[in-house]
Amino acid sequence: MSTQLISASHQRQFEIRCNVGDVALSNVAVHVVFFFERPLDTQALAGAFAHALTRFPMFAGRIAMAGGRMRIRCKGQGVPFTSVSSGRTIREAIHSVQEDSGGWLIDPVNGATARWGFGPLCKVRVTHLADDATAIGFSFHHAIGDMQTAMHFLNAWAAAAAGKPLADPVIAEDRAAYLDAHLPADGAREAGVRCLGLAEIARSALYMAKDARKQRTLSLYYGEDEIARMRDAYGCRMRLSANDVVCAHVSEALMSADPAVHRRTLAIAVNVRNQCGLDPMLVGNIVTALNVDLRRGETARSIAERIRHHVDSFADEHCDMRINQTFLDAVGRWRGARCVATSFNPIQWNPLITNWTGFGIYRLQFEGAFAVYCTPVLNIPFAGVGVLIEGADGRGLVFQMTLPPKDFEAMSSPAIRERLSRFRYADDDIPQLHREVCG
Template sequence: MSTQLIKPEHAQRREIRCNAADAMVANLAVHFIFFFERRLDTTALARSLAHALDYFPLFAGRMAVNAGAMRIRCAGQGVPFTCARSEGTLQQAARSVADDRGQWLVDAVNAVASRWGWGPLCKVRVTHLADDSTAIAFSWHHAIGDMQTAMLFMNAWVAAAEGKPIAEPLLVDDRAAYLDAHLPAVGSCEPGVRCLGPAELARSVLYLAKDARRQRTLSVYFGEEEIKRMRDTYGSRMRLSSNAVVCAHVCEALMQADPAVDHRRLAIVVNTRNRCGLDPMLVGNVVTTLNVDLQRGQDARSTAERIRRSVNGFAEHCDMRVNQQFLDRAGLLGDVRCVSTAFNPARWNPLITNLSGFGVYRIHFEDTFVSYCTLLMKFPVAGLGALVDGVDGRGMLFQIALPPREFQALCTPAVSEHMHRFRCADDDIPQLHRVLHG
């Protein structure tokens, strides 16, 4: 195994002021693994990565605090690039990720350390597997940006590897000021963020130290035909998206998992670019959340309808501007304690982000497309989850970090059968999903 520091070909210096959405994810890192059925050339990958960093210097930067605000300093500090070998096959490696044993594939960014400038904001690990396949693990600090930002960078890396022009991203030096100038004049008057009190903060730290490592990842795959039947059933009164029905469908099961809990608050992450007419090339966390109350005994149809109505009226209820005003008043101490209003350290709430539809299966190197892409769930808080594309963009995989008790409750044959009541025996389920997720 070897590691080198990949730096931009042409170093530049700039400092980017983070916004409220960045502060909310300041202690989170995201880890994606791309599998290729080919042994990729690591020298060529490293060279093209350096070229892509010229356009996206944030990934090679470091965090800092200046004038009471969280910032990303871009001075070409570099991205650790690790090359490794394994005796495991692609299927064995994918199985380890599905079983929460896939950490060996990832050189993970330490989000807490990096948040205070003590480490890199992005790491890449390339693992050559025994069957001449390759795994590329891409880990980035969430403060750099959201999934759309990450995919803009991955597409730039692909273009650099092919010697093609790279689409110019929109980097702004003051994200908060840019959004204030470009968001619609209408918006929510109530912030969607709050600051943890001392007791809540202590409880959260204790959970991170004691219980977070015991969390398990629930992964449920829904095929295309299965989702279509859900939409036809739940959407008989209004048009519903696949994201809304899958999320509502699983949340119905989540509410049945713990008889002691009658209410939770579902937070749905929304890409503000799409809903508020912002530039799709804008780099950063251009997202916020919509909250939907969940009640025991409530059916999935009503939950899906409420999700859809909230998303349809998003522009009028977008809270990004008022969130920024709230944190500006709270100062640096507020940034450290900032959480979504849906977060409750005494009782976990689901917070789901949609990571599907970004084209992960269009990523390719050396004329070889991604054969499987998965998220390594290393979230420190129970209830954080994501919707990701199935193999070749077919179907959806719902993943959520859960405490052991709720995980076990949702893994019983009875619950699994109820969760897949819209599946038919002859549905076309990709073989890899059958192996990994049943």
């Protein structure tokens, strides 16, 4: 194993003032693994990575407090870049992620430690596998930005490796002020964030210490024909997206799995760039949560219709980023450090689903090889966090969610599994990999 600290060869030093979305996600790190069916040159990857950092210096930065506000100091402090070898094959490596034992493929950023300036905001691990395949584990602190931000950086890395021009990101040094100037004046009437109480903090800390490591990852695969049948069944009264129907389909099953739970709040991460006409190259957490009430016994069609209605009216009625920032500015530094989304509930978990589709994950290419599989590593210390991502080679959708053991067992029961797969036909073209890892 070898590790080097990579910094940009040259860059302007500056600070980024974080916005409310960055603060609310300031204890969270994101881990994702890309698989390539060929050996990749570690030194060439490292050199291209350093070049990409010249355009995206925040990935090599550190978090600091200045003037009572959280900031990212972009001074080229560096990104740990590790290269290791493994005797496992690419298929064995993918299986280990789905079985909650794939942590060896990443060098995880510690979200809580990095939040207080004591660690890097990004780490990379390149694993050379036994069958001449390569896995790239990419871990980044959520304060840097959302998945669209991460994909802009990864695309810049790939472009640098191929000797192609790098796209210029839009970097706002004061993210809060930028959004205040560019978002519509109207929007949500109530803030979508709140401050945790002391009892909630204690309960959350206890859960992270005792129970978070016991969580299991639910993995479901939905093929393209299967999703088309869902859209036909649920969308007879309005046009629904694949994201609408899969979120509703799984939510209905979640509400059926535990007879003791009658209500939950489904939080869906919404990319505000798309909904409010912001520059797609804007870097940061330009996302907010759209809350949808879930009731036991409600049909998936009804849930899907309500999701679509809320998304369609998002810009006018649900965009809460400006009012959330006003809330954060009013509560001050110390209470602001306890800022979370209103749907967060340490007593009874609520599902939070983020959509990673449409970012061109399977167009990521190094040394002529495209990524053949991409998966998150969900070692997140909170239950109910779900990710929707394209399946292998961009076919179908994979849904993954962290669940406590009791809820995982309930969602894995034969009755719920049958409910979840009721739109699947025996002759559907499901890739063998997904049959193996998702059932």
